[in-house]
Amino acid sequence: MTDSNDKKPAIPMKGFRKGDLRLASYSRELALIGLTLFIVALFSILYPYSFCSWDNFNAILRNLAFEGILAVGMMVLLVSGEFDLSVGAMASMIGVITAWLMKVAGWPVPMAVATGLALGALAGAMNGVFVAKFRVNALIATLGTMGIFQGIALLVGGPGITFLPESFSRVGQTELLGLQLPVWLLAALALVLHGFLAYSRFFRQLYYVGSNPKAARLSGIHVDRMQIFASAMMGMIAGLAGIVYASRIGTATATVGVGAELQAIAAVILGGASLSGGKGTIWGALIGVFFMALIKNALIIARVSSEWQGIVLGAVLVFAVALDSFMSRQKE
Amino acid sequence: MTCNSTPMLKMRGICKHFVGVQALQEVDFEVLPGEVHALVGENGAGKSTLMHILSGVYQPDGGRIDFNGENEVVFPDEQAAQRHGIAIVFQERSLFGPLSIAENIFAGRQPTGRLGLVDRTAMFEESRKLLAEVGIDVDPRLPVERLSPHQQQLVEVAKALSLHAHLIVFDEPTAALTETETDHLFAVIKKLKERQAAVVYISHRLEEIFLLANRVTVLKDGRHQATLSVSETSPRELITAMVGRELAAVSFDRSLLPGDQPPLLEVKKLSDASGNFPRRVQLKEIDFSVRAGEVVALAGLAGSGRTELALALFGARERTHGTIVVGGHCLQRGNFRGRSVADSIAAGIGYLPEDRKEAGLFLEKSIASNIASASLKQFGRVWTQDGKIAKVADDYRKSLKIASRGTEQPVVSLSGGNQQKVLLAKWLLVKPKVLIVDEPTRGVDVGAKAEIHRLLFELSRQGVGVIVISSDLPEVLAVADRVLVMAEGRLSGELSHEEATEERIIHLASQIEAA
Numbered sequence: 001m002t003d004s005n006d007k008k009p010a011i012p013m014k015g016f017r018k019g020d021l022r023l024a025s026y027s028r029e030l031a032l033i034g035l036t037l038f039i040v041a042l043f044s045i046l047y048p049y050s051f052c053s054w055d056n057f058n059a060i061l062r063n064l065a066f067e068g069i070l071a072v073g074m075m076v077l078l079v080s081g082e083f084d085l086s087v088g089a090m091a092s093m094i095g096v097i098t099a100w101l102m103k104v105a106g107w108p109v110p111m112a113v114a115t116g117l118a119l120g121a122l123a124g125a126m127n128g129v130f131v132a133k134f135r136v137n138a139l140i141a142t143l144g145t146m147g148i149f150q151g152i153a154l155l156v157g158g159p160g161i162t163f164l165p166e167s168f169s170r171v172g173q174t175e176l177l178g179l180q181l182p183v184w185l186l187a188a189l190a191l192v193l194h195g196f197l198a199y200s201r202f203f204r205q206l207y208y209v210g211s212n213p214k215a216a217r218l219s220g221i222h223v224d225r226m227q228i229f230a231s232a233m234m235g236m237i238a239g240l241a242g243i244v245y246a247s248r249i250g251t252a253t254a255t256v257g258v259g260a261e262l263q264a265i266a267a268v269i270l271g272g273a274s275l276s277g278g279k280g281t282i283w284g285a286l287i288g289v290f291f292m293a294l295i296k297n298a299l300i301i302a303r304v305s306s307e308w309q310g311i312v313l314g315a316v317l318v319f320a321v322a323l324d325s326f327m328s329r330q331k332e
Numbered sequence: 333m334t335c336n337s338t339p340m341l342k343m344r345g346i347c348k349h350f351v352g353v354q355a356l357q358e359v360d361f362e363v364l365p366g367e368v369h370a371l372v373g374e375n376g377a378g379k380s381t382l383m384h385i386l387s388g389v390y391q392p393d394g395g396r397i398d399f400n401g402e403n404e405v406v407f408p409d410e411q412a413a414q415r416h417g418i419a420i421v422f423q424e425r426s427l428f429g430p431l432s433i434a435e436n437i438f439a440g441r442q443p444t445g446r447l448g449l450v451d452r453t454a455m456f457e458e459s460r461k462l463l464a465e466v467g468i469d470v471d472p473r474l475p476v477e478r479l480s481p482h483q484q485q486l487v488e489v490a491k492a493l494s495l496h497a498h499l500i501v502f503d504e505p506t507a508a509l510t511e512t513e514t515d516h517l518f519a520v521i522k523k524l525k526e527r528q529a530a531v532v533y534i535s536h537r538l539e540e541i542f543l544l545a546n547r548v549t550v551l552k553d554g555r556h557q558a559t560l561s562v563s564e565t566s567p568r569e570l571i572t573a574m575v576g577r578e579l580a581a582v583s584f585d586r587s588l589l590p591g592d593q594p595p596l597l598e599v600k601k602l603s604d605a606s607g608n609f610p611r612r613v614q615l616k617e618i619d620f621s622v623r624a625g626e627v628v629a630l631a632g633l634a635g636s637g638r639t640e641l642a643l644a645l646f647g648a649r650e651r652t653h654g655t656i657v658v659g660g661h662c663l664q665r666g667n668f669r670g671r672s673v674a675d676s677i678a679a680g681i682g683y684l685p686e687d688r689k690e691a692g693l694f695l696e697k698s699i700a701s702n703i704a705s706a707s708l709k710q711f712g713r714v715w716t717q718d719g720k721i722a723k724v725a726d727d728y729r730k731s732l733k734i735a736s737r738g739t740e741q742p743v744v745s746l747s748g749g750n751q752q753k754v755l756l757a758k759w760l761l762v763k764p765k766v767l768i769v770d771e772p773t774r775g776v777d778v779g780a781k782a783e784i785h786r787l788l789f790e791l792s793r794q795g796v797g798v799i800v801i802s803s804d805l806p807e808v809l810a811v812a813d814r815v816l817v818m819a820e821g822r823l824s825g826e827l828s829h830e831e832a833t834e835e836r837i838i839h840l841a842s843q844i845e846a847a
Contacts (some may be wrong), residue, residue: 020777167660201716208705211694218648218691219682219706220674278696 007239028272028324033318036291043298054301058179065182066091066256067247068286071271072190073237075285077196077267078178080230081210081277082131085142087238088257089149094120096157099252102168103161105145109168117239123149124235128228145150146261150254157226157254164250172247182244188238194282203284206230210277266317267292292316339398339528340365341386341499348381355381356554358395363499363530369522370533370541370562373551374574374777379534381517382551383501386532387420388413400498419497421488421505429477434459437491441466448450462490465523466517481635482509489520500524500533502773506540508828510634510803511838518544536777537804538567550574555584575779584789584811594660595621596797597681597766599658602644604652605819613637615644615652616821622766622797627788629812630801631839637821638801639686642768647676647682647798659765677706680765684772686801693743694753700739705755710761732787749780756787766797773807805834817841 001320044052072089077084098116101107107115123145130141174181196203208216209226217223238257271288273280295316299309339362349355356378371379384390386397388407399416407413418566427436435442435453443458445451457813459472466486476484485505492500502521506514521544524531533545541548541564550557550573558573571771580681598621604614615637622628630638645656650669656664658679664671676683685691694702700718703725704711725739732753736746743754753771759767769788773781788811792798802808808815815827817840825840 122353183535199715201712201714203709207701208694211697212691214691215685216671216705217696218685220672220677221554221705222672222674278694 005083007021012262028270029281029287029313030041030305032271032284032287032291032320036287036294039294039298044300047301051298054178056297056301060290060293060297061183062180063297064289065180065186065248065318066241067267067293068180068186068258068264068289069189069237069241069244069259071285072186072193072282074233074268075271075280075282076193076203076206076272077230077234077276078265078273078275079280080206080211080227081213082128082227082230083139083142083265083275084127084231084238085139085261086123086146087234087241088260088262089146089153089244090120090123090238091257092157092254093123093149093153093242093259094239095246095252095256096153096161096254098239098243099161099164099246100156102165103163109165113168113243116243117236120239120242121232121236124238126229127235129230132224132227133230152257153254157252157298158186159236160251160253162251164246164252169247169250171242172249181246182248185240185244189240190282197282207278210279214309233242236329263292264289266313270317270320338365338401339363340367340400342398343382343386343533344396344398346382346385347393348378348385348390354554356385359551359554359556361549361556363532364527364546365498365528365530367532367544368446368525369545370535370545371551371559372535372541372548372570372574374540374779377551377777378554379551380503381534381554383420383503383534384702385414386501387418404704407492410656412493417495417498418501419492419495419499419585420501421485421492422503427476427484427487430475431582432464432473433470433479433487434472434477437462437472437494439491441742458494459490460511462494463487465493466490466520467513470567480635482513484519485509486513486517488736489517492522493520497529499530499532501534503534504536505533506535511714512780514540518745534634536775536781538570539806542567546565571778574777579624583714584786593623593625595657596624596659597645598655598657600655600657602641602652602656604640604644604649605651605653613640614821618654618761618823620816620823623798624765624797626813627790627792627798627800627811629808629815630799630806631803631805631815631837632818632819632824634803637839638818639770640821641818642683642770642799642801645676645766645768646681647671647673648683677762677764680763681763682706682759682762682767684752684767684769686770686774688748688751688755692798694743695744698740698748698822699729699734699736699743702743702754703728703761707761724756724761728760731782732757741758747777747780749776749784752776752784758783760791766799767791767803768799770801771803772800773802773804781807804810804838808832808837 070091074084074087094116096223099111099120101112101115102109127145130136131138153309167244172180174183176184186287197206204261205216205221205226208219208221209223211221242257245256267288268280268285269275271284271286271292273284292313297310298311304312341361341363343359343361346356346359346361347354351746357762359378359382361371361382368713371382373379381390385392387654388410391408399418400603405416407416423551437459438455442450443454445454455471458700463470463472466489468483468486470479470483476487489505500805505517509517521531521533533541535541541779545562545674547559547561548570549559550570552574560569581817597686600619602618603616613635618641630641632638640649644652654664655662658681661679663676663679689695694705700721704721708716712715722739727740728734729736732752734746734753734757736750743751746754757775772788785807788798788800800811812832813829814835815832816823817825817827827836827840
């Protein structure tokens with residue numbers, strides 16, 4: 001406590017400007033953009049026709065919309081110092097429940113969608129209550145609810161609910177300025193969340209909560225409420241992802257979200273979040289998701305077998321985070 | 333001192349450079365066997381860096397170390413230093429909470445029996461002896477996290493003893509200890525002396541140095557300033573050497589004390605409902621008031637309920653009941669239920685917690701975000717205006733003289749005194765009617781300490797009721813207009829500034845225990 005500044009000097013360094021610090025706090029995002037541009041350049045040279053085309057770029061975006069929506073929600077959650085393993089199962093569950101409501105129960109589409117979103121928020125809030133009120137470790141709590149949600153999804157959805165109403169599936173396949181609607185939805189969601197997380201008083205409390213919950217409580221921030229709110233929002237966003245996916249392919253299956261939670265967490269960590277909370281931006285989440293999708297796409301174009309994709313993505317994640325951690329220790 | 337004059341440890345010309353600063357420059361330091369050598373200096377003077385080099389955490393850029401008859405030893409890591417017989421009791425506890433006390437004492441070197449299995453009987457037996465030696469009577473099979481912070485500190489000492497080290501370093505060992513525990517620790521250190529071990533003692537408390545040490549070395553800005561024999565120096569001379577200037581003796585002009593102000597804070601019959609926590613201190617029917625413009629100190633032993641009282645006033649403690657009136661507005665009557673910290677802040681109470689890093693600061697966040705953390709609403713109800721935060725934070729940085737590169741610097745990189753000033757700024761910004769500060773100068777160097785005292789005093793004269801919780805009696809006597817003493821969850825006495833002496837406070841604080 002006394003001499004912590006022996007390690008990190010409190011004496012002004014020469015040539016240190018205010019801007020440097022701001023830049024430094026975005027180091028992960030900037031490094032990732034650099035790496036992304038490098039890969040784009042490399043593959044544009046190696047595969048000028050198949051890789052470097054509008055169609056391929058569009059395909060990358062189309063495929064990342066689902067995980068992208070999950071990732072921006074996950075970023076908000078990780079900023080508050082929590083995380084959620086159940087989001088993939090939750091997306092599947094809300095997808096099939098919404099589909100069941102419109103197909104089997106015959107509800108009008110908007111009502112079914114609204115109910116689905118509300119159920120997602122409720123399921124998320126449940127996770128939040130377990131973690132914030134009953135102090136169950138987030139890993140355990142959401143591992144448990146993941147099993148529950150996946151089970152419900154299979155019970156309701158069975159082998160899949162197909163031939164969803166035209167008015168529903170048309171929405172997910174509509175194109176605007178050459179991009180599919182889910183992509184636009186992701187962009188809109190990211191923009192709104194970025195605005196909130198960066199500039200609104202309410203959302204900015206999440207950074208304090210994630211950074212030091214005890215100090216946040218003693219600063220008058222309602223830590224429990226904030227965490228439950230973030231979880232509920234994650235639930236609603238996961239539900240949205242599930243509904244959008246079902247709309248895009250016109251079918252709701254109970255397994256669409258399998259593994260998506262880990263993909264989303266990986267992308268968000270890659271984009272600068274920390275499992276111990278208090279760090280990260282929505283831009284970071286988007287860059288992380290895009291980077292992962294890009295690598296996947298590049299591997300497919302290079303005709304690397306699918307077995308290798310997991311290996312490469314895993315290695316990239318571990319390597320990138322290790323490098324970042326190493327670099328930031330060097331700076332000290 | 334003993335006749336043996338070959339130093340146990342001799343460090344010569346030690347240099348260490350970090351990015352941007354020369355942390356140590358040509359520092360000489362030696363300790364004789366059977367000697368207690370105190371090491372003092374302001375925060376950032378290089379004490380910790382020197383000790384980290386000694387324990388193998390850092391490698392020096394230059395200089396040589398001779399230890400225990402061996403010339404030019406190199407400690408590539410902590411294990412190497414430990415093998416040579418160097419043990420360090422760090423101020424920041426490095427224990428494994430869920431593991432037993434014995435497992436902690438013998439971490440990584442548990443006694444083994446046949447087949448290389450851990451000999452638990454021997455380990456517990458040995459631990460029991462060590463615990464008795466440092467003066468805590470607990471079962472070594474208990475998990476460490478069940479102990480109070482000061483007991484944990486003593487487990488650290490037991491761990492160092494178990495190494496049978498030739499040199500033991502104590503880094504601010506008494507910061508978390510009560511009077512009795514401190515006495516016990518001193519007895520342990522004297523025993524080490526008799527055993528001809530060399531002891532390095534780091535402390536901000538000068539009284540202890542004069543009680544305990546043979547010699548004292550002063551570091552300033554990474555340089556060796558002086559090595560003095562304790563019998564030939566005075567606290568005044570030491571402070572001058574540490575600070576580089578003479579500090580005026582602290583005394584405030586109390587003639588300005590507003591006399592018959594109406595009470596700003598009134599507390600009536602504040603108690604804890606008996607819960608299922610036998611280990612907790614319970615507050616029992618506490619009545620007191622604080623007038624505008626006065627500094628009230630809450631004194632008492634560790635565990636007497638001072639912090640619990642503060643948390644109850646601040647709305648951060650459940651199951652308390654009683655009446656709290658702030659500035660004529662009733663904050664709580666009857667049960668605690670439904671009142672939150674936010675309500676207390678809104679009513680005008682501020683609280684600087686005892687444990688800065690644990691409960692006060694957002695370490696990785698910037699100075700500006702820390703200062704704004706309890707008053708976000710001032711910067712926009714819906715949208716937060718960063719420009720405004722930066723401006724306000726910079727004003728505080730200047731007026732409180734926080735030494736930093738600007739307000740975007742993360743607080744983790746500041747010294748203890750500057751971190752405390754950031755916390756003070758955070759609560760000044762709330763514009764409290766009553767400000768409670770819990771151990772405001774623990775681990776803060778003498779220069780910053782005087783400054784914090786002055787700030788608190790000035791604040792009170794601007795009409796804020798200031799409550800200072802402190803175990804540092806000279807501090808209590810220096811700042812308080814009135815001293816309330818607590819013992820076992822009750823108020824055991826009240827002394828005016830004129831009446832208060834260290835003896836009287838200690839008497840009141842231990843009254844109930846003695847009866």
